Amino acid sequence: MRRFFDPELESYRSQIVRMLLLTHQQLNLASEALLEHDTSKANKVLEIEEEVDRLEIEIDQEAIRFLGLRAPIASELRLIMAGSRMSHEFERIGDEAKKIAKRAVRNPGSFPEGFVNRFREMHRVADSMLEDLHKAINNASESIAVDIIKRDIEIDLLNKENYPLLMEKVEQSELVIKTGFELVACSRAIERIGDHAQNIAEILIFFITGQDIRIDD
Amino acid sequence: MTTEPQEAPTFFAAEKNPIRKIESAVLLLFRLCTWSILIAAAAVFLTILIKGLPIIISSQFPFINTDFLTQSPETLHVFEHKGISYELADSDFRAFQEKTGKTIPSATYAHSGGGLFPAIIGTLLLVIGSMFIALVFGVLSAIYLSEYSKPGKLIDFIRLSILNLAGVPSIVFGLFGFGLFVIGLNWNVSLLSGWFTLAFMVLPIIITASEESLKSVPQGFREGSLALGGSKWKTIRRVVLPYALPGILTSSILGVARVAGETAPIMFTAAYAVRDSLPWEIERWSDFLSKVSWPCPTTFTSLVPKFLKTNTPNVCSMEQHWCCWSSCSRLLLFPCCYADIFARETLGNPLQTYNYGLK
Amino acid sequence: MTDPNPNRPIPETAVEVSSIDFYYGKTKALDDITLDIPKNQITSLIGPSGCGKTTFIRCLNRMNDLIEGAQLTRGTIRISGVDIYDKRVDVIELRKKVGMVFQKSNPFPMSIYENIAYGLRMQSIRKKTIIDEAVERSLRNAALWNEVKDRLHSNALGLSGGQQQRLCIARALAIEPTIMLMDEPCSALDPIATARVEELLFNLKENYTIVIVTHSMQQAARLSDHTAFFYLGKLEEFGDTSKLFMNPGNPQTEAYISGRFG
Numbered sequence: 001m002r003r004f005f006d007p008e009l010e011s012y013r014s015q016i017v018r019m020l021l022l023t024h025q026q027l028n029l030a031s032e033a034l035l036e037h038d039t040s041k042a043n044k045v046l047e048i049e050e051e052v053d054r055l056e057i058e059i060d061q062e063a064i065r066f067l068g069l070r071a072p073i074a075s076e077l078r079l080i081m082a083g084s085r086m087s088h089e090f091e092r093i094g095d096e097a098k099k100i101a102k103r104a105v106r107n108p109g110s111f112p113e114g115f116v117n118r119f120r121e122m123h124r125v126a127d128s129m130l131e132d133l134h135k136a137i138n139n140a141s142e143s144i145a146v147d148i149i150k151r152d153i154e155i156d157l158l159n160k161e162n163y164p165l166l167m168e169k170v171e172q173s174e175l176v177i178k179t180g181f182e183l184v185a186c187s188r189a190i191e192r193i194g195d196h197a198q199n200i201a202e203i204l205i206f207f208i209t210g211q212d213i214r215i216d217d
Numbered sequence: 218m219t220t221e222p223q224e225a226p227t228f229f230a231a232e233k234n235p236i237r238k239i240e241s242a243v244l245l246l247f248r249l250c251t252w253s254i255l256i257a258a259a260a261v262f263l264t265i266l267i268k269g270l271p272i273i274i275s276s277q278f279p280f281i282n283t284d285f286l287t288q289s290p291e292t293l294h295v296f297e298h299k300g301i302s303y304e305l306a307d308s309d310f311r312a313f314q315e316k317t318g319k320t321i322p323s324a325t326y327a328h329s330g331g332g333l334f335p336a337i338i339g340t341l342l343l344v345i346g347s348m349f350i351a352l353v354f355g356v357l358s359a360i361y362l363s364e365y366s367k368p369g370k371l372i373d374f375i376r377l378s379i380l381n382l383a384g385v386p387s388i389v390f391g392l393f394g395f396g397l398f399v400i401g402l403n404w405n406v407s408l409l410s411g412w413f414t415l416a417f418m419v420l421p422i423i424i425t426a427s428e429e430s431l432k433s434v435p436q437g438f439r440e441g442s443l444a445l446g447g448s449k450w451k452t453i454r455r456v457v458l459p460y461a462l463p464g465i466l467t468s469s470i471l472g473v474a475r476v477a478g479e480t481a482p483i484m485f486t487a488a489y490a491v492r493d494s495l496p497w498e499i500e501r502w503s504d505f506l507s508k509v510s511w512p513c514p515t516t517f518t519s520l521v522p523k524f525l526k527t528n529t530p531n532v533c534s535m536e537q538h539w540c541c542w543s544s545c546s547r548l549l550l551f552p553c554c555y556a557d558i559f560a561r562e563t564l565g566n567p568l569q570t571y572n573y574g575l576k
Numbered sequence: 577m578t579d580p581n582p583n584r585p586i587p588e589t590a591v592e593v594s595s596i597d598f599y600y601g602k603t604k605a606l607d608d609i610t611l612d613i614p615k616n617q618i619t620s621l622i623g624p625s626g627c628g629k630t631t632f633i634r635c636l637n638r639m640n641d642l643i644e645g646a647q648l649t650r651g652t653i654r655i656s657g658v659d660i661y662d663k664r665v666d667v668i669e670l671r672k673k674v675g676m677v678f679q680k681s682n683p684f685p686m687s688i689y690e691n692i693a694y695g696l697r698m699q700s701i702r703k704k705t706i707i708d709e710a711v712e713r714s715l716r717n718a719a720l721w722n723e724v725k726d727r728l729h730s731n732a733l734g735l736s737g738g739q740q741q742r743l744c745i746a747r748a749l750a751i752e753p754t755i756m757l758m759d760e761p762c763s764a765l766d767p768i769a770t771a772r773v774e775e776l777l778f779n780l781k782e783n784y785t786i787v788i789v790t791h792s793m794q795q796a797a798r799l800s801d802h803t804a805f806f807y808l809g810k811l812e813e814f815g816d817t818s819k820l821f822m823n824p825g826n827p828q829t830e831a832y833i834s835g836r837f838g
Binding site: 367368435437438439440441442443444445446447448451455456460 | 637639642644668669671672675676678680682683684685694695697698699744747748751
């Protein structure tokens with residue numbers, strides 16, 4: 001039976017989905033800004049960040065209000081809790097993307113090819129994770145969520161490879177130290193984006209099944 | 218699979234307890250009381266029926282002695298003619314005399330022949346009229362007492378007085394009616410006087426029954442109606458009274474029994490054992506109720522002269538006597554029962570049909 | 577997204593209650609209550625048993641007049657600017673404008689049609705077409721039409737508890753009051769019937785001012801725009817529902833709504 005507060009739940013859901021879309025966009029724009037040395041894209045990332053931050057606060061406040069005034073139980077309760085947790089993860093994805101974008105602006109020069117390839121690969125995986133998150137949320141699919149979790153390790157491995165590579169380039173004086181550090185930071189940022197995507201997938205599994213799989217890890 | 222039954226579980230086993238014996242004894246006592254009442258009632262009714270039925274029932278169609286019920290009382294002639302003993306009512310006797318052409322000596326018994334018709338009519342008229350008056354006065358008073366009056370010493374006093382009326386001997390009502398209606402208002406001994414006297418006699422029953430019935434109307438109905446912008450009288454008229462009415466009527470049947478059965482109140486105000494014409498055999502229709510007296514015999518008052526005039530009840534009048542009793546009881550008992558059943562089933566309380574309040 | 581409509585206009589007041597004291601004989605039931613009930617919104621009254629919420633709501637349509645010894649000793653209650661306890665006010669006209677639904681549903685022992693037509697007949701409306709139209713409209717508004725349209729002339733007492741309560745609501749709506757008073761309308765109903773009545777009230781508030789007494793905190797929180805907390809005949813707190821339930825100003829209120837009373 002449809003209740004009069006159902007539109008509130010629907011708007012809550014759509015806010016979460018919007019955060020996903022925005023942060024996904026931020027990820028893509030930031031990676032392109034870095035690899036293509038495109039300042040306008042970097043600025044776009046910063047613009048989007050405003051809305052992402054605002055959404056995080058709104059979702060949180062709406063969650064408290066809904067809990068207080070509507071006394072949700074069962075899947076509604078899980079939805080509210082999941083949404084609130086996810087909003088924080090998304091906000092951090094946005095933050096990490098912002099860091100990459102800022103570093104893109106600060107480092108207009110060229111980057112080592114090995115790094116670029118790896119970074120592209122890391123971005124591809126992260127991009128696919130967020131893409132699949134979209135599918136998983138829309139279809140409430142546990143299997144897709146599990147798959148996302150497994151993929152995070154690829155980014156971790158690639159990140160591990162980037163550090164020695166970049167240090168080697170710095171020692172060989174092919175790369176300025178400052179740039180080296182910044183690129184290491186970018187690599188780490190995208191690795192963290194993967195982690196956050198993994199966390200979101202875990203939260204989604206909690207929403208779908210009611211089980212918190214963080215305990216098992 | 219058969220296993221030997223183990224020891225009966227002692228947890229739920231019946232305890233041998235003095236309380237059980239007391240319970241059985243008390244139950245037996247209740248049963249005895251109930252059955253003794255039933256036996257007494259059966260003895261009374263069956264005796265009347267058995268003694269009275271032979272007269273009422275005849276062997277031919279329509280199996281009821283219609284003459285008995287449709288004729289006026291006549292003198293009974295008992296005589297012998299050509300060795301055969303006869304008992305004939307007056308009109309039959311005259312016809313018989315004409316046929317034989319002789320004057321035959323006979324023992325005569327007044328009011329022992331013919332039928333009960335005037336008495337039956339009288340009872341019916343009195344009952345209908347007095348109940349109507351009693352219901353009108355009684356229900357309206359009850360509405361005032363239970364719906365409109367403010368609780369207080371005066372109302373308590375009024376209620377007490379009404380209840381006291383129920384205990385007043387009916388002869389007092391007779392004298393009251395005689396003094397007020399017959400003499401005072403100059404109605405003479407008439408239907409009107411009888412109606413009003415009997416109505417006053419039965420008022421306490423009606424008022425009490427009506428008040429109880431009105432009290433049993435759930436307060437929710439009244440509040441619901443008032444909350445919809447209804448005035449007090451409209452609420453009573455549309456919701457309270459229709460709901461209470463079946464209860465009022467079924468309780469009032471007790472009043473019918475009292476009215477039909479009383480002799481004393483009508484002795485002075487309405488009744489007349491012997492009268493030649495029935496109440497509607499009059500010249501002007503207005504005389505039916507008017508000051509010109511139209512006394513009404515009733516089944517019970519017709520019994521009184523029998524006992525007064527014949528010191529030793531003889532066989533003939535005994536037969537009439539039993540018939541009278543059985544027809545009286547049937548006149549009262551069966552209509553009362555049927556009225557009660559009818560009222561409950563047809564008009565009856567609609568709420569009792571549903572699980573009201575049990576959800 | 578806390579306030580779905582932050583720019584909504586400040587509502588007009590339907591009922592202005594100023595400093596009222598109410599006595600049942602010598603017992604004081606209401607002590608210095610001042611309250612403004614906003615128009616076309618749902619105001620809920622919460623509080624423990626015997627705190628005066630039912631007394632208060634019955635003051636608004638003068639149903640307390642029925643009780644011997646009940647009287648308003650101080651203060652005024654104004655509806656549309658008129659003091660309803662003024663001697664010149666016809667209490668019957670007042671009750672046509674301020675309808676009431678009781679805790680225990682009380683359909684009359686008549687047909688469903690006659691129940692709804694009752695209020696109209698009280699106003700001497702006799703034309704069948706008008707009554708027919710009003711019956712259908714009220715039953716539709718009460719979300720009962722589809723369930724009973726084929727048995728309008730069957731006895732109202734054959735309906736289930738939830739249906740009976742909705743019938744009572746329809747009956748009250750038929751005379752088109754401006755204010756609806758509801759005294760724990762869902763207390764005798766199961767959750768499904770309760771949900772239906774709540775949906776109904778949510779839709780009604782567009783056109784009616786609704787005051788509802790409830791024992792259910794969740795119901796007050798879900799449904800109402802404003803909430804008043806009564807305790808021992810006093811008004812402890814009155815305000816916006818989200819504020820009162822998320823962050824009550826009065827510690828008594830907090831204790832009561834979180835079940836830590838007594």
